Amino acid sequence: MYVKEMEFDWDEKTQGLVLSSFFWGYVITQMPGGMLADMYGGKATLGLGMLFSSIGTIITPFVARSYGPEELIILRLIIGLAQGPLYPAMSRLLASWVPIEERGRLGSLVFAGAQVGNVASMQLGGFLMRYTNSWTSVFYAFGIFGILWLMFWFVLIYNHPNRHPFISSSEKQYLNRAINTVDPEDGKLSIPWKSIATSAPVWGLIIVQIGHDWGLFTIITDLPKYMKSVLKFSVVENGLLSGLPYIVMWLVAMGSGFIVDSMLSSKYFTVTCIRKTFVTIASVGPALGIVAASYSGCDKVLAVASFTIGMGLMGTFVPSLKVNALDLSPNFAGTLMAIVGTIGCLSGVIAPYIVGIMVPNSSMEEWRDVFWLSAAILIATNLLFLQYGSGNVQPWNEKPNRQYKSSDINNENNTASILKPL
Known part of the structure; x- marks a missing residue:
């Protein structure tokens, strides 16, 4: 050791x-x-x-x-x-x-890979220090x-596919037809800041990201404290069980990515419907899980099971919330992801501070209030996303003189959305 x-x-x-x-x-x-x-x-x-x-x-x-x-x-x-x-x-x-x-399965593979990296780096780091x-x-x-x-x-x-020297011409044609993004090396698109700032789907995405990050950062920061002060887990038990929800979250993220893509390929569901459905699961699931855990009393098994199931369901945010910026504007996906990520990170600053104020004695009743607050934020922000969110490519994605062929992407203009987008 x-x-x-x-x-x-x-x-x-x-x-x-x-x-x-x-x-x-x-x-x-x-x-x-x-x-x-x-x-x-x-x-x-x-x-x-x-x-x-x-x-x-x-x-x-x-x-x-x-x-x-x-x-x-x-x-x-x-x-x-x-x-x-x-x-x-x-x-x-x-x-x-x-x-x-x-996008569901590949987005999950890429974005959920960070969780695998965190677990692997901690294990490898311990191994290196030991030997x-x-x-x-x-x-x-x-x-x-x-x-x-x-x-x-x-x-x-x-x-961009046009720059790759080894893929076939037919594959390039397929990707250009299916995705239809501008090659950054061919010409620069001016970022439509005003259109982005006044876009209801963008604000819907930002708001639900704030709620997601609030719930996630609260659990990341404070779950070990709760397990130690309320559930009275030992240091070893705490270390092992605190990581369990994230393993399940990764598994759910990978599995839901395949489900999302299968639903899209079936042509029975619109992109908007699928994104809203899986974002809702990623919001309501953790909300119910953490509240249930706060009422588990001293039943350690029930508390851990509630946290694990609730946070595991949060994994559905990867093939929905994480890839929604790509849906709204493939040409400005980097800028949108940056806007959403920057504002969402504010939850990581505010949430631990608020929790510290709410649990001066680390009693079960104080922690219950914390989890109710997190649940309320998760559900409220999700409701706003249901109202304003969308999976459609936005008009400002393209140059003014260039017509965007939405039918090449998702055919949403010809299909009634179950959850009506703006």
């Missing part, structure tokens, strides 16, 4: 600043990263972000040991700045390459792996 005397004598405030500084940078660059991805392509935007974050990871031990917490905070901020554009850039690439009938007897090996290994991964990224990835 890895045991070593503490190397850095930093107080709790300093440790908190070191850990949180990454997120300061992460929030700042989502918007410019999304804009760059839409204007110049996701390949370079994501690749350069990974390059700088990998280099920053490799030099982290040197900075921590040779300088001090202030310099480490600056480095962590820079790493956050480098990683902010990653999700918007990936959204732009998916919008250029993935037909709508395949090298050094925490620095984790940073060196992950940083070097990032550099090696980039070699494959820059060789294999292309911004």
